[in-house]
Amino acid sequence: MRFELDAEERDITAIRLPRWGRVAQAEGVVPWLVIDPDGVPVVPVRRFLRDFAARNRPGSVRSYAYGLLRWWRWLQAVDVDWDKATSAEVRDLVSWLGQADKLRNAPRTGSTVTAGTINAVTRKRHFGDGYEPRTVRHSNAVIRSFYEFWIEAGDGPLINPVPLDRRGRRPHAHHNPLEPFRAEGRIRYNPRVPKARPREIPDERWKDLFGALRSNRDRAIVALDVSCAARASELLGLQGVDLNWGEQLVRVCRKGSGAEQWLPASPEAFVWLRLYLAELGLLEPNEQVWWTLRRRDRGDGLRRQSMSYEALRAVFRRVNALLGTNYTMHDLRHTAALRMSRDDSLSLRDVQTILGHVHLSTTSDIYLVEDEARVIRRVAEHLAEREDRARQPPQPVATGYQAADLAVLFGRLPQ
Template structure:
């Protein structure tokens, strides 16, 4: 950066370039400039990610790189001349700018941060979340480290090294939680949030609003298997095991094939959905490689996350709620954790968490449950049971002397 400090508060990023899917030469995505030509430095980076089994992350990486490219263009800085001050100003801009993905165009849209009365969850803020900023920094750091390994770009990575790298060789007790550590430069503090499960009555209302067997089957699988939104939507017909009542999903991040149990109700709704013949004609066997969840109108296409979210948004509009697909995973986990017959390690296995600490957040008592138990406590104190007689007295004699109600 040359000259004085930037006025990041008034900075507007130019709407130049875009993320194209799929990319050329077999790449899942690519970032192109205003002329529609691939940006070579980013293309090389995405090609490296794709070769390293990070193809599922390429899309989010591409959007982070597009944001960085637009920021550099707004400040007339070439990517290979970026410095630490440029990264700092990007963080300052993201802390103050509105996220275009959260733009509220309807006048009846709840204000940012308002708590929804049905779910108890706050509506998303207008700006970029701390996790988004931290992800941006991680992507940029990896991008510049990749080019440095080929002697391209700045000699020094413009993204300051996080404190985690200083602890890479540290030893600790694997049975204990990871000790807290100091955040690296520009890394944002992520507030600790307790996952909120849907009350049973609210989920029943949500389920009743589903208008097709497909949507009922999906909700039943989400609430009983705890599968992530993308995992369930990516299933094929061969991923169903009606005999063992399990489904097979591609784990997010790990890309491993994992089996997850689901409820009998989920498989009943799935059979009703398949019997409609939308996935495959009723007189023909299912193609194991065909997408399981498809659109109900027009030409048959795999059901996308955006389309499923639209189903949920229509229900939210009627319920006055702000339920997300991930809330169903939280609800499944909370229900299982509250079951005394399920060990916390069983819940960990169903959710496929690597660390037990990730599962233990679901053992927190829900606010609605806490309120109900507290009211029961006050009711017991207001109407205490009669004192128990001394064991030396015979209960039959006391009943004969004082009557059944006095014993």
């Protein structure tokens, strides 16, 4: 269906994205590709992702592929060729994402009632059916990067359809003539993202969470994460050689930089890890640490499968269904970071090193915050003290001594 575009507006609410194409895993340099309905890779996207994979971490290729798949579906819906797109298509896509529901392969089941609501236990909002502002910003960044590649190659449009907003300043006002021109300003159609507070699990809730885990494997990975503050993907990549039992250290590969780093973990975490490995059996040095508890036949016999991020999410889904919560694996990283930031024996630089932040300002902006519950408790104590003081009877106030009384005590004062 073609939507006619006049000079002013397009009927956003009438647009439905088609189920066009898919993202598929591929062999070779580019690990993920956008495939059209005929099973053929989309050539402009493939060439961009090949260049992107050479310049960036391969782990980001998948998210960029999905962002471009959404963009290609949008171009199909509005009947515009990819090299003829303008800022109007980007503007309307942002407007559409702000009011549309996500495309789902399967409808919601148990989470239908809680979608978009606030959890009564954790005070966290459940994910809704719409697109979050961060998703919209990521989409804009992906599309702009895609067209920057093709403009530089000379085969795309002359102007990037994702414009920058330079209000209040002249572009390149302080440009050094010896350096190349670079883009300035923020993306014009980026929605604002409210600053979120780190999500900490209180100590009393932590006991409930840990008690709801059903296996030593789950207890080991949760205890390990809440002590070393690693990301979920970093923990899932652990191998046997990454465990230093004598010093109680684990070696992770940082998500952003890919650098290897040893992190200290608690003795309790290594106890649970030892119990889990005793059940698993002999672990080879270059073998993955985390495996599924059930054995499946994938054509090579009945055997355990390496634990994926979806399997880890399933662990938290079972716990959340039991406790009525909505905890995630990332909440453990926040909990560990906040505990360390409040310890007087640790400096902010120590916390930054453990978390793997490049800039110290990232650590301070996120984790140097007052605990809301503690602030409320202190203010409540302050108000209670004021109320107690108000109930006490007034104390007599001395009005001063009379001159005649002073004369009796000290004799007549000189005039």
